[in-house]
Amino acid sequence: MAKLPSISIAIVGSGGAGALTTGNSLLEAACAAGWHGLFTRTLGPQIRGGEAAALVRLAVHPVECLPDRFDLLIGIDWLNAHRFGSEIKVGPGTLVISDPQGGDPPPMVTQSGARVVEIPMKEMAKAIRDGRPNMITLGIAGRLLGLSIEQVVTPIEKRLADKGPAAIEASQSGIKAGFGVAAGIDFGMQLAPPNARATRRWLLSGNEAAALGAIRGGVRFAAAYPITPATEVLEWLAPSLAKVGGVLLQAEDELAAINMIIGSSFGGTPALTATSGPGLSLMIEALGLATSAEIPIVVVDVMRGGPSTGIPTKSEQADLNIAVYGLHGDAPHLVLAPQSIGDCMFTTQWATYLAETLQSPAIVLSDQFMGQARAAIDRPADVAFIGARSVATDIVGAYERYALAANGISPMAIPGTRGGQYTADGLTHSERGIPTSGTADHRAQLDKRRDKLEHFNFGDHWATVEGAGDVAVLTWGSVTSAAREATGRAAADGINVRLIAPRLLLPAQPERMQTALDGVKRILIVEQTHGGQFHRYLRAHYDLPTQVRVLNRPGPLPIMAGEIYRAITEWR
Amino acid sequence: MSTVDTRLARKPAEYKSDIKPIWCPGCGDYHVLMSFTRAFAQLGLPPEQIVVVSGIGCSSRIPAYTNCYGFHGVHGRSLALAAGLKVTRPDLTVVVASGDGDGYSIGGNHFLHACRRNIDMTYVVMDNRIYGMTKGQPSPTTEPEFDTALSPGGTRVRPFHPLVVALASGANFIARCFSGEPNETAAVLVEAIKHPGFSFIEILSPCVTFRPDEKSWKDLVHPAPVTATTDPGKAARRIMTDDGFNLGILYRGNREPFQPAIGATGVDLSELEKDFEL
Numbered sequence: 001m002a003k004l005p006s007i008s009i010a011i012v013g014s015g016g017a018g019a020l021t022t023g024n025s026l027l028e029a030a031c032a033a034g035w036h037g038l039f040t041r042t043l044g045p046q047i048r049g050g051e052a053a054a055l056v057r058l059a060v061h062p063v064e065c066l067p068d069r070f071d072l073l074i075g076i077d078w079l080n081a082h083r084f085g086s087e088i089k090v091g092p093g094t095l096v097i098s099d100p101q102g103g104d105p106p107p108m109v110t111q112s113g114a115r116v117v118e119i120p121m122k123e124m125a126k127a128i129r130d131g132r133p134n135m136i137t138l139g140i141a142g143r144l145l146g147l148s149i150e151q152v153v154t155p156i157e158k159r160l161a162d163k164g165p166a167a168i169e170a171s172q173s174g175i176k177a178g179f180g181v182a183a184g185i186d187f188g189m190q191l192a193p194p195n196a197r198a199t200r201r202w203l204l205s206g207n208e209a210a211a212l213g214a215i216r217g218g219v220r221f222a223a224a225y226p227i228t229p230a231t232e233v234l235e236w237l238a239p240s241l242a243k244v245g246g247v248l249l250q251a252e253d254e255l256a257a258i259n260m261i262i263g264s265s266f267g268g269t270p271a272l273t274a275t276s277g278p279g280l281s282l283m284i285e286a287l288g289l290a291t292s293a294e295i296p297i298v299v300v301d302v303m304r305g306g307p308s309t310g311i312p313t314k315s316e317q318a319d320l321n322i323a324v325y326g327l328h329g330d331a332p333h334l335v336l337a338p339q340s341i342g343d344c345m346f347t348t349q350w351a352t353y354l355a356e357t358l359q360s361p362a363i364v365l366s367d368q369f370m371g372q373a374r375a376a377i378d379r380p381a382d383v384a385f386i387g388a389r390s391v392a393t394d395i396v397g398a399y400e401r402y403a404l405a406a407n408g409i410s411p412m413a414i415p416g417t418r419g420g421q422y423t424a425d426g427l428t429h430s431e432r433g434i435p436t437s438g439t440a441d442h443r444a445q446l447d448k449r450r451d452k453l454e455h456f457n458f459g460d461h462w463a464t465v466e467g468a469g470d471v472a473v474l475t476w477g478s479v480t481s482a483a484r485e486a487t488g489r490a491a492a493d494g495i496n497v498r499l500i501a502p503r504l505l506l507p508a509q510p511e512r513m514q515t516a517l518d519g520v521k522r523i524l525i526v527e528q529t530h531g532g533q534f535h536r537y538l539r540a541h542y543d544l545p546t547q548v549r550v551l552n553r554p555g556p557l558p559i560m561a562g563e564i565y566r567a568i569t570e571w572r
Numbered sequence: 573m574s575t576v577d578t579r580l581a582r583k584p585a586e587y588k589s590d591i592k593p594i595w596c597p598g599c600g601d602y603h604v605l606m607s608f609t610r611a612f613a614q615l616g617l618p619p620e621q622i623v624v625v626s627g628i629g630c631s632s633r634i635p636a637y638t639n640c641y642g643f644h645g646v647h648g649r650s651l652a653l654a655a656g657l658k659v660t661r662p663d664l665t666v667v668v669a670s671g672d673g674d675g676y677s678i679g680g681n682h683f684l685h686a687c688r689r690n691i692d693m694t695y696v697v698m699d700n701r702i703y704g705m706t707k708g709q710p711s712p713t714t715e716p717e718f719d720t721a722l723s724p725g726g727t728r729v730r731p732f733h734p735l736v737v738a739l740a741s742g743a744n745f746i747a748r749c750f751s752g753e754p755n756e757t758a759a760v761l762v763e764a765i766k767h768p769g770f771s772f773i774e775i776l777s778p779c780v781t782f783r784p785d786e787k788s789w790k791d792l793v794h795p796a797p798v799t800a801t802t803d804p805g806k807a808a809r810r811i812m813t814d815d816g817f818n819l820g821i822l823y824r825g826n827r828e829p830f831q832p833a834i835g836a837t838g839v840d841l842s843e844l845e846k847d848f849e850l
Contacts, residue, residue: 031850200849203850236847245834247660256681256682260655264656267660417620421640422642434636
């Protein structure tokens with residue numbers, strides 16, 4: 001029996017079959033037992049019903065990307081499995097568990113060379129009072145991976161605590177039956193034992209991490225308009241803000257949400273909203289207002305497939321253009337992108353700090369993949385980035401809200417401060433804030449707003465720069481995790497590849513990028529867009545070596561580590 | 573409007589800035605500005621404790637002409653901006669200024685939800701039944717037959733009834749004023765600001781440039797023959813059936829304003845991490 005550092009499991013079923021509950025419970029069981037793990041889901045647009053698949057990767061080390069191929073695929077039923085066949089890769093090494101009552105496995109399974117074992121999970125569930133097939137599935141998966149019955153049962157007991165002892169007993173019986181039937185199956189592999197925990201571990205989604213980062217950075221007001229896949233940011237903030245004396249207000253639309261946070265911040269309370277592409281489109285005008293009036297705000301955009309309504313439940317990186325270039329006029333602002341679930345916390349906290357310090361709107365580009373995925377991660381280290389706005393106090397004489405300070409950052413008077421009265425304005429204004437259409441004032445304020453961002457020292461957090469060598473993979477966002485796994489595999493083959501992933505997209509950091517690229521002759525750009533938006537962004541802001549290749553593909557299929565690895569190794 | 577309290581706690585001039593308005597000579601909005609400064613003086617509020625929030629249009633220029641804090645934001649969104657400000661700073665007095673285009677057309681949705689939300693603020697709409705800043709296009713309150721370059725022969729579309737909409741949506745105080753009566757308007761503003769919850773004042777404010785016909789409003793307006801009711805049913809009948817020139821406080825509701833608890837709770841941020849602890 002091979003003891004592997006990482007094993008991946010896909011569980012599919014039609015809506016209501018419980019595939020997602022099974023996947024989440026498996027993740028919780030393994031992570032409580034000390035393994036690392038990642039859970040993502042793929043599902044159709046139906047509110048309930050339709051197709052659903054839980055994708056779980058368990059490992060002895062931190063994991064934040066999907067495997068090239070799944071080791072175990074369990075079909076509770078195959079009714080709608082063809083709809084996401086392309087997203088679940090299986091092969092000759094894969095064990096497929098199939099319920100003969102659940103229809104025939106789709107061609108992606110039968111033509112893959114995978115070994116298929118039939119187990120009548122529905123039939124077995126019927127033998128248990130209130131039994132459900134997905135608990136049999138959970139037992140099978142737990143047994144095959146090498147977990148104990150206790151380890152698998154504990155998270156289910158927690159989940160069902162409020163449903164009473166009968167429900168818990170039915171699930172326990174199902175899990176035990178699953179363990180029993182799986183004892184006779186030769187899977188041929190097991191998870192290697194987990195490493196001892198060096199730090200406390202968290203199990204959370206990127207959306208939850210972003211929300212926590214915002215509160216840590218000082219956010220005490222959020223405005224919310226629900227949108228997939230960003231809603232969890234707001235749903236976690238609603239009770240959490242209340243606990244720390246803040247407040248979340250549900251807005252009537254995204255136009256209201258962004259203006260509410262501008263109002264809150266104008267009044268001195270750091271503020272955030274979260275949305276996805278269609279909502280960001282509606283917020284763009286007010287982002288320009290916050291730029292002109294120099295009001296700090298944070299907008300978390302959890303990207304989904306676009307344009308228009310696109311694919312709300314699946315990931316893409318195609319909001320880069322609108323985030324960077326969407327504002328009318330010359331409107332310098334901050335754009336940041338986290339690179340993992342844990343980094344959603346850091347980057348949103350840092351974005352809050354930067355917005356407050358630089359009196360600028362900040363857009364945080366997360367995406368559906370890391371936003372809605374859950375992973376067990378080592379608790380991120382505390383960082384000292386807590387919003388520190390330059391505030392005008394003890395004002396004597398005429399107050400100039402938009403005074404041309406040397407660093408471009410002029411102290412902001414907060415309502416209630418005597419002598420600081422001014423009108424924040426989207427109109428071109430003078431240093432005092434008085435509307436003007438004069439050339440000199442327009443130019444002076446444009447310069448001020450550009451310089452305060454461009455002259456700021458953003459430090460080493462601007463990007464992830466790892467490894468050495470004359471080949472570099474240049475990527476961003478959640479694709480960074482797959483790229484890191486690919487460069488790791490290449491390194492194991494003796495091919496040194498640099499990984500460069502900017503976390504700060506605006507303002508661009510040409511000098512730092514030049515240093516990061518020092519000695520690099522070839523660049524592989526990797527991004528999840530159809531139009532190569534990141535490639536074009538890099539071309540616009542940076543000097544790149546002459547040898548450039550681009551690996552880009554739109555959603556919903558994630559870019560896998562294996563594809564990046566092949567693109568590296570085949571380019572010799 | 574029989575008893576107008578004109579006692580002043582401070583001087584109106586304390587609330588006026590030195591910026592010269594861009595309004596046309598004779599514009600009704602000058603008088604609205606006068607009503608603002610007079611009402612603030614009557615209330616005796618320190619200017620730095622007042623925020624005047626607005627959107628876009630002639631009326632929305634008003635914040636900078638006061639000596640209060642101001643926010644001249646984007647078109648139609650002043651109520652949303654004010655909501656975010658007031659719930660996080662309930663200590664401030666928030667007055668929102670708008671016009672019939674800014675407030676009823678592009679900002680229409682926010683009007684409904686601001687009434688419904690009932691946050692303690694005062695919403696003043698200077699209604700001149702025309703887009704003045706863009707030089708004379710029909711607004712949601714323009715008469716159907718009014719001829720403009722954008723609507724030759726008139727829009728032939730029924731005007732919007734802001735007071736009825738406000739009542740149906742849950743506004744807690746509803747009044748109509750005329751800019752040509754600044755003292756009476758100031759008195760209503762004082763009542764509106766003092767009244768808890770969302771107060772809505774429609775001020776008929778003539779546009780002498782694109783609607784010279786509105787100069788006749790001074791002869792049409794008249795004080796409401798009865799005092800304000802607290803009964804929304806009665807208020808609805810009154811507002812639905814009056815001639816549109818009935819001035820005064822027409823409705824005073826008694827809904828609790830919306831104000832969530834805010835401020836330090838003593839809970840350490842590490843408490844929040846417990847949600848994720850393995």
